[in-house]
Each structure stands twice: as structure tokens, then as C-alpha cells.
């Protein structure tokens with residue numbers, strides 16, 4: 001593969017740095033040089049002039065569900081029944097939608113059955129375009145009402161030994177990390193998201209098991225007690241975590257221990273506003289209160305210096321930067337939002353060479369005809385995406401590019 005030289009762009013390095021009229025050289029799947037003095041002649045690389053454009057790392061989303069969203073309307077009476085296999089075509093479309101919008105790394109925190117594992121393999125084998133996928137396989141949960149609603153997305157387990165076994169099963173199936181339900185879910189009428197759902201011993205067992213094997217743990221945690229158990233027992237990422245503004249000491253502890261908050265503001269907008277008609281009134285009212293708390297926690301986490309990672313937890317897939325826009329509306333600067341959606345999320349996933357533009361980093365890049373620092377919503381506009389580079393190869397190039 002010939003080297004690629006991208007010159008004269010405003011470069012955001014994904015860690016808060018900006019370089020004006022900089023040049024980025026890619027060799028193979030890596031960034032090999034960033035700066036003004038890149039020699040564009042050696043080796044005769046292909047060169048692209050990006051004057052007036054912004055080059056940044058491709059987006060990283062720390063909280064998606066790849067198989068949870070509808071695409072087809074239900075069949076009309078008398079129409080041919082829909083085969084289950086259609087699901088795989090839908091998954092391939094979701095993967096393409098993500099990649100085409102420059103979302104090149106996603107962490108799937110729960111899909112039906114083995115869908116995320118299958119899609120990960122299909123993308124790796126080049127059967128469809130798509131992002132780098134990290135998956136938890138099934139979510140480890142206490143036996144709970146949610147198990148009846150989410151079915152094969154969950155692996156029910158009770159007691160430290162069974163929870164440990166459940167974690168091992170996920171890793172045996174190919175999981176990249178382990179996800180646990182530290183509390184119940186806001187989307188289940190019979191669950192109270194305030195109380196802890198796992199015991200301290202159960203959380204401890206799963207963290208110990210995963211960490212011993214070099215894997216990370218993501219904890220779904222809405223109420224304060226479950227969040228406390230998860231943080232104190234050393235999970236790596238706290239998903240939602242909306243109650244944490246009530247106890248700033250826990251946020252300080254997260255900052256000290258290098259734990260990440262994934263605020264998922266969009267999911268609260270979904271249940272309270274955008275898709276409220278699909279939920280019972282009690283859940284809509286609860287989500288309205290939770291939405292306010294989630295924004296309070298985002299501000300408190302920023303003040304405490306907690307690492308924040310973008311997690312859309314919503315759909316349509318590909319529009320993940322809506323979460324970035326909401327985090328900026330919630331008080332992050334646009335640069336802080338971009339860091340959360342690139343190196344912050346990558347670090348939360350343990351991917352130290354992703355989500356940044358620096359010598360040696362993976363060449364997953366996004367070039368925008370616009371300035372996301374003055375208007376982060378340019379990330380939502382397909383027409384403003386001039387280039388998507390994945391592993392050093394151009395995946396998307398806008399035809400009208402100058």
C-alpha cells in the first residue's frame with residue numbers, strides 16, 4: 001500500500017491539541033508523521049491537499065447496541081413472513097452506516113444472542129464495511145425482570161461463583177470485555193434502577209475474574225448504591241452513572257482510579273422525548289428526572305476531572321455524534337467533547353493507539369469540510385464528511401472534494 005500524505009489541514013490530535021496547516025503522513029495502517037515538515041516526495045506518496053478542512057481521529061463510541069434497533073416496518077397482513085436471516089443484512093447495514101459517518105470503533109454493550117460477535121467477525125473478514133467492534137457477548141445480570149424482557153442479551157447468574165462462571169463463558173465465546181448490570185434498568189417497569197442489583201461479592205468476583213485475564217469490566221449503574229459498589233470494586237467504566245452528582249467523593253475516586261464515566265445522555269432523551277410514545281408513562285416520567293440528573297452528573301464529573309467517554313446508546317447508528325453535541329450542550333467545551341469521542345473513549349476501552357492523530361497511532365481518520373470546534377454538529381452531516389480513512393485506506397471520499 002502506497003503512503004498517503006494529507007496536507008494543509010487543521011489537525012485535531014484527539015487529545016486536545018490543534019495544529020494549523022499541518023501535514024499527516026500515513027504508511028500502512030499507521031500515522032507515521034504529523035507536522036509541518038513532512039516530506040511529500042520520498043517514496044512518491046499519494047498527496048491530498050486539505051486546505052480549509054479539519055482532520056481529526058475517527059470517532060470512538062463506548063456504548064452502542066448493534067442489534068437493538070428496528071429498520072423494517074412490521075409486515076402487513078398477508079405479506080411474506082420475514083426470515084430471521086434478514087437480521088444479518090440489517091447488521092451489515094448498521095456497520096456500514098457507522099463506518100461511513102467516520103465512527104470506526106464501537107464497543108457493543110449488549111446485543112441479542114451472538115449478533116455482535118458474528119458482525120465483528122464479518123467485518124474483520126472483509127465481508128462488509130464496518131467499524132472495529134468490541135463486544136461483551138452477553139450481559140451478566142442477576143436473575144431479574146429484565147432477563148424476561150431482554151432474553152438472549154442477558155446471561156442470568158447468581159452468587160459469586162456463578163457470576164464468575166458467567167464471565168468466563170463470555171470470554172470463552174470471544175468477548176472483549178465483561179458487562180454487568182450493577183443496577184436494574186430504566187427501561188424495565190418491574191425494575192427499580194435505584195437499588196443495587198448485584199451484591200458486592202458478585203461485583204468483586206466479576207472484576208477479579210476479568211482483570212486477572214487482562215479484560216475490562218463495564219458496569220451498567222443508574223442508582224447510587226450500585227454505582228458505589230461498581231466504583232469501589234474497581235470496574236473500568238461506569239455506564240450512565242447519572243446519580244453520581246449526589247456523591248462527589250465517588251467521582252473523585254473515579255478520577256483517582258482512572259475509571260471512566262460514559263454518560264449516555266441520549267438514552268434519557270430517547271425515553272423521555274424522542275421515542276417516548278414507545279414507553280409506559282411511568283418510565284417516561286422517570287426518564288425525565290434521570291435526564292436532568294445525567295446532565296448534573298456530566299458537569300460534576302467534568303469538575304472532578306473524571307475521564308468521560310462518548311456513548312450514544314441510541315439510534316440511528318451513524319448519528320453517534322449527537323451524543324457529542326449533547327455533551328457540549330451540557331457544558332463540555334467542543335474540544336472536550338471531541339476528546340471524549342476520540343482518545344477518551346479509546347482509552348476507556350484500553351486502545352492506546354486509537355482515537356488520536358500522532359506518530360504511531362492507527363490511521364483511522366475523519367476529514368471534515370467544516371470546523372467541529374465552532375459547530376460540533378458538522379459531524380452529523382454526511383455532506384460535510386470529506387474523507388474517512390480506515391487503517392490507512394480511504395473508505396469514503398466525497399466526490400465533490402476539492
Ligand SMILES: [Zn+2]
Nearest residue numbers: 063065109313
Ligand atoms: Zn445501553
